[in-house]
Amino acid sequence: MPPAAPVRSDYHVHLERGPWTLEWLGRFVETSRARGLTEIGFSEHPHRFRECRAMYPPRDAVGGWVDAQCTESLEDYVRLIEQARRAGLPVKLGVEADFLPGYEAALERVVRAYPWDFVIGSVHWLPPQRRGEPWWGFDDLSRIEAWERRDVLDAYRRYFRLIEEAAQTRLFDFIGHPDVIKVAGYRPDADLADLYDRAAAAFAAAGTCAEINTAGWRKPAREAYPARPLLEACWRAGVPTLVNSDAHSPEDVGRDFDRAARIARDVGYTEVATFSGRARAMVPLG
Ligand SMILES: [Zn+2]
Ligand SMILES: [Zn+2]
Numbered sequence: 001m002p003p004a005a006p007v008r009s010d011y012h013v014h015l016e017r018g019p020w021t022l023e024w025l026g027r028f029v030e031t032s033r034a035r036g037l038t039e040i041g042f043s044e045h046p047h048r049f050r051e052c053r054a055m056y057p058p059r060d061a062v063g064g065w066v067d068a069q070c071t072e073s074l075e076d077y078v079r080l081i082e083q084a085r086r087a088g089l090p091v092k093l094g095v096e097a098d099f100l101p102g103y104e105a106a107l108e109r110v111v112r113a114y115p116w117d118f119v120i121g122s123v124h125w126l127p128p129q130r131r132g133e134p135w136w137g138f139d140d141l142s143r144i145e146a147w148e149r150r151d152v153l154d155a156y157r158r159y160f161r162l163i164e165e166a167a168q169t170r171l172f173d174f175i176g177h178p179d180v181i182k183v184a185g186y187r188p189d190a191d192l193a194d195l196y197d198r199a200a201a202a203f204a205a206a207g208t209c210a211e212i213n214t215a216g217w218r219k220p221a222r223e224a225y226p227a228r229p230l231l232e233a234c235w236r237a238g239v240p241t242l243v244n245s246d247a248h249s250p251e252d253v254g255r256d257f258d259r260a261a262r263i264a265r266d267v268g269y270t271e272v273a274t275f276s277g278r279a280r281a282m283v284p285l286g
Contacts, residue, residue: 007274008286010254011041011094011118012176012213012244016048020076022084027250029089035254036286041092041275042081043120046110049074054106055098061128062135078114092117092275096176099123099166100135111171118275121172121208122180123162126155139183141220153188156181160195164202173275174209174242177216177225178234185220193229200233209273209280210234212264214256215246224260228267235268240282242272261285 010032018024025042032040046052047066051074056066081093095114097107099121111119126136136146138155147155159181167175177183178199203210213225226234234241243260247253264272264285271282 006286007039007283008037009039009041009092009242009274010037010245010247010257011092011174011242011275012043012096012120012211012246013040013253014044014096014246014248015042015077015080016044017248020080022080022087025080025084025091026089028247028253029084029091031250031253035257037254039090039092039274040253041094041118042077043094043096043118044077045096046074046098048072049077051075052106052110055103055110056100057103057135060134062125062137065137074114094118094120094275096120096122097172098125099162099169099172100125101127101162101165104169104171107169108171115277117277118173119171119278120174120176120211121163121166121169122176123159123166124180126158126162139180141184144184144220147184147186150186152186153190155186156188156192156195160199163199167199167202167206167208170206170208172208173278173280174211174273175203176211177213177246178210179226179230180213180216182221182223182225182227183216183219185222192227193233196226196230196233197237199230200237200239203234203239204237209240209242211242211244212260213244213246214260215252217256217259218252224256224263228263231263231267240271240273240280241269242274257286
């Protein structure tokens with residue numbers, strides 16, 4: 001038997017800036033093919049879907065933001081991916097599920113209720129520290145000035161504690177953009193090695209992977225997620241990886257994958273994870 005064609009995938013792609021049509025989805029597939037990828041996994045945010053509203057805090061605690069976003073039906077998304085499959089497109093059904101402490105039960109319901117190929121665990125929100133304070137969506141770059149009022153090292157510590165907790169739920173196939181707390185370009189003047197080692201150990205204990213996400217190069221952080229020392233900690237702990245783009249528009253699918261793969265190889269990785277029906281298979285790093 002001839003060897004199977006190599007699998008090269010991008011499992012972190014958002015359709016959110018366009019309609020639920022095969023035409024829009026097809027533009028993402030076109031870029032993935034042009035960049036030599038063999039499959040593409042879509043990973044919409046649950047905050048878009050009415051069925052997922054209970055995964056987030058009530059209106060007052062998130063400034064109404066989730067209510068404004070939460071206007072669509074998850075059924076339309078699932079139906080579009082099934083339609084694309086029937087049309088012969090190499091697509092996978094995924095979700096980038098937020099981890100918010102206290103909302104695990106609703107998260108678990110959504111994880112169990114749909115035929116996902118993969119579930120990404122991401123932290124985009126830090127909980128209030130005082131009663132009455134809202135949650136902080138720290139990756140909202142339209143409100144980057146919020147960082148000026150924050151203790152940066154404390155924000156990093158709280159974030160890293162949450163990705164450990166996210167891994168411990170064992171609800172996720174991989175952790176999304178593992179150090180996205182740096183997205184706005186604010187970095188603490190401190191050695192983060194302990195935070196990195198603890199996060200990597202938590203991922204390993206939970207049997208979850210950590211993605212390399214190239215979107216960081218397109219953000220004020222000017223660096224892929226995770227930073228190389230965190231990727232090295234993951235490698236030492238035996239945490240598998242995969243390379244993803246976090247594209248929100250067709251032209252970003254598969255972007256900077258060669259650069260990311262070089263870093264992964266340099267650190268020691270020779271394989272990346274692929275997923276089908278939430279089962280993981282390792283394939284050679286392309
Ligand atoms: Zn994200
Ligand atoms: Zn994303």
